Amino acid sequence: MCGIVGYIGYEQAAPLLLSSLEKLEYRGYDSAGVCLNDGENLVVKKAKGQLKVLKELTNDGKTLKGTVGIGHTRWATHGEPSDVNAHPHLSDSERFAVVHNGIIENYIQLKEHLSAKGVAFRSKTDTEVIAQLIEYYYKGNLVDTVIKVLSKLEGSYALGVISKDNPDEIIAVRKESPLIIGLGENENYIASDVTAILAKTRKIYRLENNEIAIIKRDGVKVVDTDKEEIAKEVEIVNWDISAAEKGGYEHFMFKEIMEQPKAIRDTVAPRIKDGRVVLDEIKLTDEQLKGFNKINILACGSAYHVGVVAKYVFEKVLRKPVEVDLASEFRYRDPIIDDKTLTVVISQSGETADTKEAMKEAQRRGSHVISIVNVVGSAIATESDDVIYTWAGPEIAVATTKAYSTQLAVIYLMAIYFGDKLGTISGEDYQMYISELEQLPEKITKILENKENIQYLASQNFNSRDVFFIGRNIDYALSLEGSLKLKEISYIHSEAYAAGELKHGTISLIEQGTLVIALATHEALLGKIISNIEEVQTRGANVIGVACENHPEISNVTQSTIFLPQTCDMLLPSLAVIPLQLFAYYVASLKGCDIDKPRNLAKSVTVE
Ligand code: F6R
Numbered sequence: 001m002c003g004i005v006g007y008i009g010y011e012q013a014a015p016l017l018l019s020s021l022e023k024l025e026y027r028g029y030d031s032a033g034v035c036l037n038d039g040e041n042l043v044v045k046k047a048k049g050q051l052k053v054l055k056e057l058t059n060d061g062k063t064l065k066g067t068v069g070i071g072h073t074r075w076a077t078h079g080e081p082s083d084v085n086a087h088p089h090l091s092d093s094e095r096f097a098v099v100h101n102g103i104i105e106n107y108i109q110l111k112e113h114l115s116a117k118g119v120a121f122r123s124k125t126d127t128e129v130i131a132q133l134i135e136y137y138y139k140g141n142l143v144d145t146v147i148k149v150l151s152k153l154e155g156s157y158a159l160g161v162i163s164k165d166n167p168d169e170i171i172a173v174r175k176e177s178p179l180i181i182g183l184g185e186n187e188n189y190i191a192s193d194v195t196a197i198l199a200k201t202r203k204i205y206r207l208e209n210n211e212i213a214i215i216k217r218d219g220v221k222v223v224d225t226d227k228e229e230i231a232k233e234v235e236i237v238n239w240d241i242s243a244a245e246k247g248g249y250e251h252f253m254f255k256e257i258m259e260q261p262k263a264i265r266d267t268v269a270p271r272i273k274d275g276r277v278v279l280d281e282i283k284l285t286d287e288q289l290k291g292f293n294k295i296n297i298l299a300c301g302s303a304y305h306v307g308v309v310a311k312y313v314f315e316k317v318l319r320k321p322v323e324v325d326l327a328s329e330f331r332y333r334d335p336i337i338d339d340k341t342l343t344v345v346i347s348q349s350g351e352t353a354d355t356k357e358a359m360k361e362a363q364r365r366g367s368h369v370i371s372i373v374n375v376v377g378s379a380i381a382t383e384s385d386d387v388i389y390t391w392a393g394p395e396i397a398v399a400t401t402k403a404y405s406t407q408l409a410v411i412y413l414m415a416i417y418f419g420d421k422l423g424t425i426s427g428e429d430y431q432m433y434i435s436e437l438e439q440l441p442e443k444i445t446k447i448l449e450n451k452e453n454i455q456y457l458a459s460q461n462f463n464s465r466d467v468f469f470i471g472r473n474i475d476y477a478l479s480l481e482g483s484l485k486l487k488e489i490s491y492i493h494s495e496a497y498a499a500g501e502l503k504h505g506t507i508s509l510i511e512q513g514t515l516v517i518a519l520a521t522h523e524a525l526l527g528k529i530i531s532n533i534e535e536v537q538t539r540g541a542n543v544i545g546v547a548c549e550n551h552p553e554i555s556n557v558t559q560s561t562i563f564l565p566q567t568c569d570m571l572l573p574s575l576a577v578i579p580l581q582l583f584a585y586y587v588a589s590l591k592g593c594d595i596d597k598p599r600n601l602a603k604s605v606t607v608e
Contacts, residue, residue, distance in 0.1 A: 001077070001606040002087075002101040003027040004179070005196055006070040006160040006170045008217055009187025014061030017071035020189070020196040021051055023244055026252075026396050026596070026603040027101075027192060028075025031086035034058075035097040036066030037167040042097045046086035050597065068167050070160040070190075072099040075602035078107070079124030089128040091135035092119050095164045096142075098134070100127040101192055102156035102177040103607050110152060126155075134161065143214055146171050147225050150210075156353070156606065158207075160190050170215040174207040177606050178351050178378060181205040181213050181220050183234065188215045193375075193604075194237050195244040195394050205232040206377050235377070243393040251595045253397035253489070257581050258448060261441035263402040264574070266391035267409045268437055275434060277417040282370060282386045284342075286421050292342040296335070296367065297324040298358045299346040300605065302400045302484060306346050306372075306407040308477040309573050310415075316570065317415040319424045327358035328608070339366035344414075347371065348395060348403035349604040350378025357608065359384060372410045374403050388414070397596045398603045399489050401581050404481065405444075408574050412437055415570070436567045440574050443565040447578045454579050457544060457560060458586030464515040467494040469580075470502060470536075471519035472529050478573045479519050482580035489598050490588040499532035512540035517580070520547040520554050521564065521572040533557045546576050 003024025007013045017034050032054045033046030043064060047054040051073055058064055072087035079085035088097040104110070107126035110133065115121065119132050133149045134142075142163055156176035163169070172179060172190045182189030182197035182204055189197045190213070194204060205222065207213060211230060214221045222230045249255035271278055295314055297307035307324040314322045325335070327345075337343070343362040347355045350373040359369055359380060371384035374392050381387045390406035416433045419425030425433075461467075467486060469479035476498040483496035497506055499518070510516070516536045520529045533543055534557055545558035548566050555561045564575045588595050 001028055001075045001602045001604055003073045003192045004099040004101050004158060004160050006190035008068040008170050008215055010067055013066050013069035014064035017069050018055055018061040020191060021071050021073050023195040024192055025051055025073050026398055028073050028602040029597050030074055030076050030081035032073045033086040033088055034069055034071040035088035036064050036069035037162055038065040042094055042164045044088055044090060046083050048081050048083050070099045070162055077103055077607055078126040085123045085125050087127060089131045091131040096131050096134045097162050098131040099160045101158045104153055105155035142171055168216055172213040172215060174211060175209050179207045186217055188220055198241050198244055202237045204235050204237060206235060253399055253585055253595050256395055256397055256402045260402050260405045261444045263392040263406050264409045265441045267406040271413055272434060277413050279417050281388050289421055292340055294341045295320050295322045296337050296341050296343045298327045298330055298355060300327050300352050300354050302404045302481055303346040305481040306404060308480060309474060310411040312474045312477060313411055313415045313570050317419040317425055318422055328354040330358040331361045337362060337365050337367050341367045343367040343369045345369055345371040345380060345384060346407050347380050348374045348400055350375045350380040351604050351606050353606050353608045356380050372407050398598055398601050399485060405574060436571050443575055444578055446565055451582050454582040455586045458583055458590060461515050462587045462590040464492055467492055467515045469496045469517045470499040472499045472525045473522045474573055475519035475522045478576055481577055485581055485584035489584055489595050490591055490593055499529050510536050510539045510541050514541050516541040516543045518543050518545045519576060520545050521576050522569055530557055546579060
C-alpha cells in the first residue's frame with residue numbers, strides 16, 4: 001500500500017523517480033508526488049489521480065531540477081485522495097520532506113501536541129506529523145533527529161526523508177513496511193519494491209525493522225537506533241527485467257494469465273526429483289509432523305480462497321482436520337491453537353498486514369508456521385518458521401492470477417509430500433498425483449489456446465447486473481475465486497455459493513436471465529450439481545457450466561459449457577480457474593474498466 005522511491009546521484013532525479021514510480025503504481029494509484037532538492041529549495045509537485053497526471057504536469061519530470069529527490073504513489077488511508085493529501089509532505093518551514101508507506105497510529109496525539117506549539121498543518125494525513133516532528137526536533141543533524149522522531153512514532157512505516165540544507169543525503173527507515181536500497185555507481189536508490197529499480201541496478205540492501213540508511217551518492221551506511229553501524233549483505237536480484245514489463249500485452253493481468261503454465265512449471269519442477277516430491281525448505285521432522293493434530297490456514301482475499309481449496313485437499317489426503325481463517329478475523333477470536341497445530345500462511349506479497357499479524361499470533365501460541373510466499377525476503381517469508389516460495393515472478397496486476405495458481409501448486413506439493421510422510425497416501429496415488437501435477441502446464445496451455453470461446457461468452461454476458469458462481473466441494477472453493485475475480489475488475493455484483501445452499505434463501509434472487517456460472521468438475525457430486533443447475537434453470541437463469549470434457553452431459557442443462565481437459569479431482573481447480581480469470585478479464589475489457597488498477601484497490605495491503 002503506497003509506493004515510495006528516492007534517488008541520489010548525478011542525473012536529473014525527477015524523470016528517474018517518475019519512471020520508478022510507474023513500477024510501483026500497483027501499490028496505490030489515487031495520487032502521486034515528488035520532491036526535489038533543486039540546490040536552493042525543496043520543490044514539491046503532487047497531483048490527485050494516477051501517475052500519468054503528474055507526468056503530464058511535469059513533462060515526465062523534465063521540468064523539475066535537482067539530482068536528489070523522493071517520490072510517492074498513494075493509496076489513501078488518512079485524508080481523501082487530493083493534491084494536498086498526496087505525499088511528499090513538507091514541514092512547516094519547508095526544510096524537510098517525507099514520503100511514507102504505512103500508518104502512524106498515534107498521529108492524532110502527535111498532531112495535537114505540535115499544533116499546541118503553533119505548528120501549522122496543511123493536510124489530513126498521518127504522515128505530515130513526521131515531517132513536522134523532524135523540524136520540531138532538528139538541531140543540526142538529520143540522522144539524530146530522525147532517530148529521535150522514530151521513538152515518538154507508533155505504527156508501521158517505510159520512510160524517505162530529504163532536507164533543504166543537505167542536498168547530499170537521503171535518510172530511509174523501515175519498520176513493518178518493506179523498503180530496499182538500490183546500489184548503483186555514484187548513485188543510489190530507495191524503493192518499496194525491487195521492480196522499481198530493476199532497470200537501474202540489481203544490487204540491493206534489504207532494510208530490516210528499525211534499520212536506518214544514510215544514503216549518499218558514493219555510498220550507503222546502515223545503522224541501528226543507537227547509530228551502531230550494521231554490516232549489510234548485498235543481495236543480487238536475478239529477476240528478468242521483462243517480467244516487470246507488459247511485453248506487448250495490453251494489460252499486465254492478461255500477460256500474467258498467459259504466464260501461468262511457466263509459473264507453475266517453475267514452481268513445481270525444481271521440487272520433483274526422480275519422481276519424488278522434495279521440499280527441502282521444510283525443516284520439520286517426521287515426528288513433529290505426525291504430532292500435529294490440526295492444520296490451520298491463514299490468508300486474505302484470493303490467497304484465502306487457495307486456503308479453502310487446501311482444506312478440501314489436506315483433509316482428503318492427510319486426514320487431519322483443517323481450519324481456514326480470514327487473517328483479519330483470526331487474531332480477534334481467541335483461536336484454539338497450540339504447538340500441536342501446524343499453521344500454513346499464504347501470501348503473494350508477504351507483506352499483507354492482517355496475514356502477518358495473524359501469523360505472529362499463531363507463533364505466539366506455539367504453532368509452527370509454514371508460509372507460501374511469492375516475494376523473496378518479504379516480512380512473512382523471513383518471519384515464518386519455514387517458507388516455500390512460489391516462483392511466479394513479479395505479479396503487477398492488482399487482481400492476482402499467476403500467484404493464485406502457483407499457491408495452489410504448492411498446496412498440492414505439500415499434500416503429496418506430507419501424505420507420503422504420514423502414510424495417508426498410497427504409492428499408486430502418489431505417482432498419479434505427481435504425474436498429473438507435472439502435466440498441469442500443458443493442460444493449462446490447451447485451455448489458454450481456446451481463449452476466444454471465453455471471449456465470446458464474455459461478449460454475450462458483459463452487461464449482466466448480477467452473477468452467481470455455484471459449485472460443490474472443491475468447486476465451491478473455486479467459485480469464491482471466480483466471483484472475486486469478476487467483481488474486483490469488472491465491478492459487476494457477483495456472489496459465490498455452495499450450490500446446495502442456494503435454495504436456503506439466495507435462490508429468490510434468481511430471475512429471468514440472471515447469469516449463473518456453475519462449476520461442475522467434481523465427479524463424485526455431478527448428479528447433485530446437475531440438480532442444482534436445474535433448480536436455477538427452472539427459475540429463468542442463464543447458466544454457463546464449467547465441466548470436464550468426459551462429461552458432455554452437462555450441456556443438457558446449461559446454455560453454454562466450457563470444457564476442461566481431464567485431471568484428478570484434487571487438481572481440477574488449477575484448470576477450472578483459468579476460464580474464470582479469462583471471463584473476468586474479457587468482461588472488464590468489454591466494459592472499458594481499468595483492469596490492472598481497479599478502483600479503490602491496491603495490490604499490497606499493508607494496513608489492517
Ligand atoms: C485479489 C487479490 C487479493 C489478494 C489479497 C492478499 O485478486 O489479489 O485478494 O489475494 O489482498 O494479498 P497477499 O497474497 O499479497 O497477501
